[in-house]
Amino acid sequence: MNRNSARQTMRHLQLLILGVVASCTTADLFAQDAIQTGSVNQVAVSTELNVVKLYGAGGFAGLDAYQSGFFVSPDGYILTAWSTVLDVEHIVAVTSDGGRLKAELRGIDPNLEIAILATGQPTNNYFDLSQSTDPKVGTRVLALSNLFGIATGNEMASVQRGIVMAQTELNARRGAFESIYQGTVYVIDAMTNNPGAAGGALVDLRGRLVGMLGKELRDTDANIWLNYAIPISSIKESADNIIAGESIARADTGRPKSDRPAQLSQLGVVLVPNVLSKTPPYVDTVQPGSIADSAGLEDDDLILFVNSTRIASQNVLLNELEFLDRAESIALLVQRGNEIKEIVLSP
């Protein structure tokens, strides 16, 4: 590495930044400054007007008593995340101009974990859900929320910039609890999900609403905190229904276990002894003449996938079989030495 040139570059960069900053403060360049920063600034300011600071229950046992929300209609309905903060009779919504509104819970969607609050106050500052858009991975975004409850009174919500880092299915939990919402989310590369940020707005650089910031969640796969927003396209229909006065029941999203689950013995497979918490599902023996035998499964094969489910251990395999019907065929992806083979077990 050429440190000298790096240092030099850094110095240049610093000088240039200083130059830019200095020029911003010079009166005769003020107009140019406005041109340069106007767009992002306008987007931020105009969209921030739609964001409210919400105060409700909490404040003990590590739960926060505040979160964020935003107006989604001219008659003062607010979209936010459904959380314990809303477990009070009167929720207080503080608008960006310091207005203090009493808000009532209009309704919730327990599947999306969203809530609509009614303030009864007409407003010009709202996001039109029908104007929302779906960003691509890599799109630059701004997150608007009252994270850490740092804004009070007529202070604007905080703006963070980032990009849509990935789009993925949510498979996360808070503490030991699985997230109820299991749909698509946008993962953001900025720290957007902190206490108080839930219910905030995610907009693109044209000010178009793209998502609602979700509650704090831990990514179970990567084992890190997840910064994400739920796409408005997933929320819109439900939000409209709640505003229209419909109540939305908890859908049973649980995967039903099979009445006649598949079993290793019925398939003719004996695995190596399951002694570790994550024993690899190696086949110890295949019973001659069994379903597994005729499908071509062999001793020492390592089972990697069952249908499309990744099998990280024997325990995962045993659990997965409970959801499969023994009358239906099962596609296995196995490793034999260095080879990857697909094997279909047909009863």
Add this chain to the structure above:
Amino acid sequence: MSVLQDKNPYASPIRRKQPLKIRSQLFSLFPLAVAIAWAAICTLSLPAQQALDTPQQVETEEQPSAGEQLTTEELLANTTEELLANEERAFQQAVQRAAPSVVQIETFGSPRQSGSELVSDGPTTGTIISEDGWIISSLFSFRDQPASVLVSLPDGQRAAAQVVSRDYSRELVWLKVDAKGLPTAQIADPKSIAVGHWAIALGKTYDRSTVSQSVGIVSALGRAYGKAVQSDAKISPINYGGPLIDLSGRVIGILSPISPGSFLEGDSTELYDSGIGFAIPLGDVLSRKSTAQAGEDIHSGLLGVVADDQNELAGPVKISGASPGSPAARAGVRAGDIVVSAFGQPIKLLANLRHALGPVDAGSNFEFSVDRQGETIQFECLLAKEIPVYQRRYLGLRIRTVASKGGSSSLEITAIEKASPASNSPLRPGMRIVKIDHIDNPSEDQLLSAIAVAELDTPLNITVRTDEGDERIIPLLAGTWPQSLPEELPIRTGPDDDNLEAEVTEISLGDFPNKTFVITPPTHSDPAADTAPASQGLLVLFPEPGELEQEKTLNHWNAFCRDHGWIVVVINSGNPRAWAREEVELGSRVLLKMENTYDIDSKRIVIGGLGVGGRISLMVAAAHAERVSGVLALGTDLGRFALRQRNAPKRSLDFLLVGNQERLAPQVTALQKSGYAAIAIDAPMLEPAKWETVPAESIRLWLEGLGRL
């Protein structure tokens, strides 16, 4: 494994997260400023950009204005929206160019312990570096050998991969799949990698087909002791193993969980989401191709010199000695040598030496030169993967510094420990040490250094002067530090007057609210005028969280203080229910304050704790191994606490673990395996908050033992 998060009452993930994330909020402001300023620079000022002496500037290529000289006014006419759109397009093009060589990797059946923060079941990312199937990933998912590794190739097929080599120095892994014609990563010209340039981190953890992307800038070069590029793009398990690319889609480096020096294992998680992430320059990865592809693992190279002052900013780098059995010892480095250069570059600070050593692998050549009494001596040696585990040396002497005629001072032997190496020698109390090996009139620290690095089969030559004024040379083999309590020790005598009481003062620790007391022994004037006042031992205690019965605590240590001349500091937790990780910082505050206020004997600085406080004490000691000499854990369940660094000369820690001996046995074994002296004392009745149950005599013997040489 993570030691701080698991089953640890004072560091639940949620508690720990917030301060980090608040910090990251602050961090995020700078890139924003830089991003805006940089964006302005990119479009505004072509000449300015060239001034950045970066030959390859794709930023400008992507701009419509490139190639023509526009006036400032014309350039300003570009709205920010256009600018941002162009920039975003440039990001996307870069990502598209690099994306095909980024693959998702799944591991199966890793036999890892569950329940730890760092365990990752999920997929991880790899970067293809050759068309015939060599792939680099990070060690994150490969610390243990998985039963199977599958790589999702660009055609959508999964292929089995072999783990061929692990680079423990850079936390990377080399994988091989059988394939042909794979798209490969293109390497960025190292000269074009510069601080402030855009850098995009790619991963494929979330999705087999689409890369995840996070945009940042290059924050620094030569980090982690010269091994890594730092970026503020989001770098985490989401993209470890993926590439950090520049705006032309070329690979700057491979994203790695590497973190610059930390003592306790599992610390790299501390940098998640902090605006700091690292990538190993691809050139540094590829230059190890032949080693890695031959299936050899790569390790950091160890030299084995021990600097007098372990402070990184200390200089010149004077050597207290070469660790016995190390490359430096074999090359002939001696105590007193000053390292002046490495590979022709000047070494002025210890940090310079660490940076010079950082990128050098075990088995590679290291050239350095030392100044030995005005003469420059060149050394060349192969760095080692391992240095024999170091066990602390001792002779069994007690010494004091006495003033000699003529204003200088010398070391007088005051006592000789029973059953020690010195007890069978002609050394006697009252003798003065005038020379050790080739060092004339050694200071206490020089004597200590010489003993610390003594080979166990080569005697030290100690020249002493007797009361009669005769000088004689006494050869003496050092022994390894005792792993059991001595039966008795030369006891420091307290004041004869029993009415003298220790003094208790409350002190303030800056912005920490913790109630902290200092108990100091009564001062007494020593009648022997030629003796400097004896320096005192320091015991810093972290009790169980919450207010202890203050009076009892103070009474208990009061007597100890008075009789043995130790200063005891008791720090209460800020939160009455739990210790917080941040409170580890209290340790260094107290040490600094005490060292500045009192004459502390550097051989006898002990950090202790009761119950949960014992964990804090271990963390404090780990962070300050060069100053702390002992760790006292009373009734502490140390669980899976592990020290990442092994024992080293002049950084030795002695452990006294008091509690259920059976439960402490594995800890003692683990510590001894790393070279530390560790003793377990059975005290099954020990209730952490009750001082009466603490076996005071054992602790006293152990504490006093620390004063030996």
